[in-house]
Amino acid sequence: MSRFLTCLNAQTVVDRLHKKGLVDEKGAQEIGATVQKLSAERELPVYLRILSGIGAVIATGCLMGFLGITGVISLKSSIECVLWGTLFIANAIVLLKRAEKSGVTANSFLMQLSFCSMGVGKTLFVLAAGTADIWRHFEIWPLALTLAAVTAVTWPFYRLSIDRFASSFGVLMLLFAALFDDRSFNVSVSSLLMNALVMAEIAAAAVIFTSGRVARDWRPLGYALLSSLAVKVSMISFGIFEHSYSSGIGLSAGVVSIMLAITLVGLIGWAADGLDKLREGPLSLACLGALLLAALGQPGLLFSIILMVLGYARHDRLLLIAGALVMPVFIWAFYYHMKVTLLVKAGIMVLSGIVLLSGWAYMAARNLNKELEIC
Amino acid sequence: MHTVSHAAIPLDKIPANRQMLEELRARNLLSPQAHADALEMIHPPRNWGLWVSRLLLGLGVTLVLSGIVYFFAFNWAAVPDFAKFGLIITGFIGCVASACLVGLDRVTGQMLATSAGVLVGVFLAVFGQVYQTGADAWNLFAAWAVLIVPMALAARNAPLWAVFAVVSNIGIALYWDQIVAAGWRLDIVIFTVLAIFNTVLLAARELLAEKMEWLAARWTRGALLLPTIAFTAVAPFDFFTSSRGWNGLENDSTGLYAMISAVMLGGFFCFYRKVKPDMHALAATALACCLVLETAVYRFLREGFGFDEAGFLVLTLGAATIALFGGAVVWLRKTARIIETEALHV
Numbered sequence: 001m002s003r004f005l006t007c008l009n010a011q012t013v014v015d016r017l018h019k020k021g022l023v024d025e026k027g028a029q030e031i032g033a034t035v036q037k038l039s040a041e042r043e044l045p046v047y048l049r050i051l052s053g054i055g056a057v058i059a060t061g062c063l064m065g066f067l068g069i070t071g072v073i074s075l076k077s078s079i080e081c082v083l084w085g086t087l088f089i090a091n092a093i094v095l096l097k098r099a100e101k102s103g104v105t106a107n108s109f110l111m112q113l114s115f116c117s118m119g120v121g122k123t124l125f126v127l128a129a130g131t132a133d134i135w136r137h138f139e140i141w142p143l144a145l146t147l148a149a150v151t152a153v154t155w156p157f158y159r160l161s162i163d164r165f166a167s168s169f170g171v172l173m174l175l176f177a178a179l180f181d182d183r184s185f186n187v188s189v190s191s192l193l194m195n196a197l198v199m200a201e202i203a204a205a206a207v208i209f210t211s212g213r214v215a216r217d218w219r220p221l222g223y224a225l226l227s228s229l230a231v232k233v234s235m236i237s238f239g240i241f242e243h244s245y246s247s248g249i250g251l252s253a254g255v256v257s258i259m260l261a262i263t264l265v266g267l268i269g270w271a272a273d274g275l276d277k278l279r280e281g282p283l284s285l286a287c288l289g290a291l292l293l294a295a296l297g298q299p300g301l302l303f304s305i306i307l308m309v310l311g312y313a314r315h316d317r318l319l320l321i322a323g324a325l326v327m328p329v330f331i332w333a334f335y336y337h338m339k340v341t342l343l344v345k346a347g348i349m350v351l352s353g354i355v356l357l358s359g360w361a362y363m364a365a366r367n368l369n370k371e372l373e374i375c
Numbered sequence: 376m377h378t379v380s381h382a383a384i385p386l387d388k389i390p391a392n393r394q395m396l397e398e399l400r401a402r403n404l405l406s407p408q409a410h411a412d413a414l415e416m417i418h419p420p421r422n423w424g425l426w427v428s429r430l431l432l433g434l435g436v437t438l439v440l441s442g443i444v445y446f447f448a449f450n451w452a453a454v455p456d457f458a459k460f461g462l463i464i465t466g467f468i469g470c471v472a473s474a475c476l477v478g479l480d481r482v483t484g485q486m487l488a489t490s491a492g493v494l495v496g497v498f499l500a501v502f503g504q505v506y507q508t509g510a511d512a513w514n515l516f517a518a519w520a521v522l523i524v525p526m527a528l529a530a531r532n533a534p535l536w537a538v539f540a541v542v543s544n545i546g547i548a549l550y551w552d553q554i555v556a557a558g559w560r561l562d563i564v565i566f567t568v569l570a571i572f573n574t575v576l577l578a579a580r581e582l583l584a585e586k587m588e589w590l591a592a593r594w595t596r597g598a599l600l601l602p603t604i605a606f607t608a609v610a611p612f613d614f615f616t617s618s619r620g621w622n623g624l625e626n627d628s629t630g631l632y633a634m635i636s637a638v639m640l641g642g643f644f645c646f647y648r649k650v651k652p653d654m655h656a657l658a659a660t661a662l663a664c665c666l667v668l669e670t671a672v673y674r675f676l677r678e679g680f681g682f683d684e685a686g687f688l689v690l691t692l693g694a695a696t697i698a699l700f701g702g703a704v705v706w707l708r709k710t711a712r713i714i715e716t717e718a719l720h721v
Contacts, residue, residue: 010395011386013413022409031404036383038398045711047658048704055665055700062693070686104708109701116697212397271423273414282424312426313418315392328437335441346445353438360431369428 010035038216043161046318052112053162059112060119073124081128088121089150093157111160118154118163125150140181144174161220168224172201173231180250195255198232201225202263209310210270226319229303230326232256237300237333253297260302261294267306271313282368285359300330391417429482436486440493447501456505463501467494479530480589488530492523492538511553516546531587533595540576540599544569563610567632570606574639577603581651600656604643608663610636615670640664652714654707661703668699 014031017023023031043049067073073084092114099110129146130139151167158164179185179194208214208222232251235241241250265287269275278287293302307323310316335345363369389395396413399405405413443466447459474487496519502508503515520543527535551565577599584591614633640660647656672695676688 008391008417009387010389010391013391013416014386016416017405017409017413020412022406022412027404031399032386034399034402034404035386035389035395038395039384039389044708045654047655048707051658051662051665051707052700052704054662055696055703058669059693059696059700062689062696065689066686066693069689105705108704108708109697112697112701112704116693210397212394212399212401216394271418272420273411282427286427308430312423313393315390315394315417327434331434331438342445342449343451346442346449349438349442349445351442353435353440353442356431356435356438360428360435363424363428363431368424370425 049162052108052115053166056112056115056119056162057166059116060123063116063120064123067120075124075127076131078128078131081124081131085121085124085128085150088117088124089154089158092118092121093154096158096160115160115163118158118160119166122147122150122154122167140174140178144171144178147171147174159217164220165224165227168221169227172224172228176228176232191250191252194251195259198229198251198256199259201229202259205229206263206266209314210267223318226307230322233260233299233303233330234333237298237330237337239337253299256299257294257297257302260299260306261290264290264302264306264309267309267313271309282363282366285362289359296334298330298334300333301327304330393417432482432486436490440490443494444497447497447504450504459501459505460498463494463498467491467498470494474530479532485530485532485534488526488532489534489538492526492535495519495522495526496542511549513546513549513553516542516549520546531589533589533592536590537595537598540573544573544602547572563613563629563632566606566609567635570603570609570636570639573599573603573606574642581646596653596656600643601659604640604659604663607636607639608667611667612670615667615674640667648710652717654711654714657710658707661707665699665703669696672699 010032014023014028014035018025018028044052068075074080095110095114095117099107099114102110126143126147129142147167148171151164151171154167155164176194176197179190179197182190185193202225205222205225208218208225233256236251236253236256265278266275268283268286268290269278272278272280272283277283290302290305293305304323304327307319307326309323311318311320311323335349338345338348340348360369391413393414396405396410396417400407400410447463470487470491474484474491477484477487479485479488496515499515499519499522503510508514520539523535523539523542527539547569548565551568556564577596580590580595580599584595610629610632614629617629640663643660644657647653647660669692673688673692676691
């Protein structure tokens, strides 16, 4: 797989553009300076972020457990929770500032402590919001809105990508849970809002991942949006909403599939550098395939293809691997939930396999699958 | 986490990707023509074609094979036994012959060889259905694994070895469940056995990868290492979390399996640090060790030091978590730098 990810560097691209006369000497220097400026702040590798994130989440749980068990802070008092929450968040920001000026050892421990402190602070704020109602009747809206507000306020000061990702993901999941749980809405309004939330998430993710105008700082939000979409698509694919369909509440597989199919068509157009390119033969076929998948009402397959196309187009190994891993799961879910006999399922599988192999044969016959050495 | 500031990185060390082009375009540093040209440089349409065609081939073959498995699992009485065997054997011979014709070094040939390997299992399953051999399920998987080996050796094909690894793991687990200890009574032992078996496969992969290009793909290491680490971590987890006493009075060999696992994890650290440096493998091993040590700290606090007061127990556990995971991150960051430096000097 790695051979498909980028092997060109910025210098080579600038040199080639300069040689072709598409960029003059001054422009090349300006491009070089901009690229260096944008790349000056590098993130730690993903494996380190995952490792430290898991550690910080466990430590946050332990610290919250300590506060809850010992009663050092009364978790039933909104004021106490807000005060202590503010202190913990301030502490997290100070620790992060110190971490930035420290060597590797101190930096790693301080970042870990800082993230843990931020986790406790945000949890206390969420508890404060829920305290008023939590012991009488459970309301999710205040929790979602409070976490959203705290995340928005701390966003400019607190630049840990794992915190931004986790907090944004938490907000999105709480918003969805609030919509699902809220019985004050009319059933159809509730479903409409849920589908609108999915549409907004798709649109926001599309802007973050495809526009050059959006700063790299927003990428954790992009990953949170994709993760939130993955949860919703999984819920549809595994029939979680089937029981609630009787009451009319839930995401519509058809509507979400149409939204994802439109997204995939747009994504193919973006990857090909312009929607006008979609008129070309192979790309038209790809779009037709996306619409066919939408007709099957299977958002999981569309979503996994979107992840893979986006990952490949952006040279983003994480998205590419995620798409490849979830695809077999969604294929399995699709056939498992099909309400037909094993024999019919077998027939459908073989036929759909043959359709895909025909696509492969078409590409081979037209020599569309020959690799071009770019390095 | 987390951002780390660096001094200006040389341009030839910055990968050129789509994000970079979009950012330059948004700042009007690239004209539409330059943007289109640069895009074609990093993503030629022909390479997109190759990627899509491989996706179609992989998915298509998977679906057709799954359909065949489902079809024979249905055990359709209307199809005579002779026809069933005939279909599978024809499919098998067709796959093998086509793979030889196309060439085993091409992706298509590899897919055909893998399909032939899967059809061997289908044949054995149908054989069991038709002749009602009464054999346990582990027999099917064991025979399947044994029959794949010569094919995989001849085909020099990583996906076929992946099928072998999956089939043999299932075979071993079923053998344990059906013959050695019915009802998973010796679950820790089987996890250690699976860990050792997969470590042997991993060792073979590492040993041969330099000589055999088809085995050198990174995914082959990850696909073997991750389940191996997961199986290896089960015994120490059980040792630290089970309710057994540590007074030495109970005749229990859990400690022995935990020690075997500890030696194996140590081996992974040494190997992927000294012999074949790989930060991802080291991080996965470090994560498993941190989680195991976390349970160890909990157990020691509860039983070793008699921490009965729950509040201070969780607080100490939280501090230990920061120390463990923070320590692992520090070690990995320093190791990454050393490995980078070593790579520059080679």
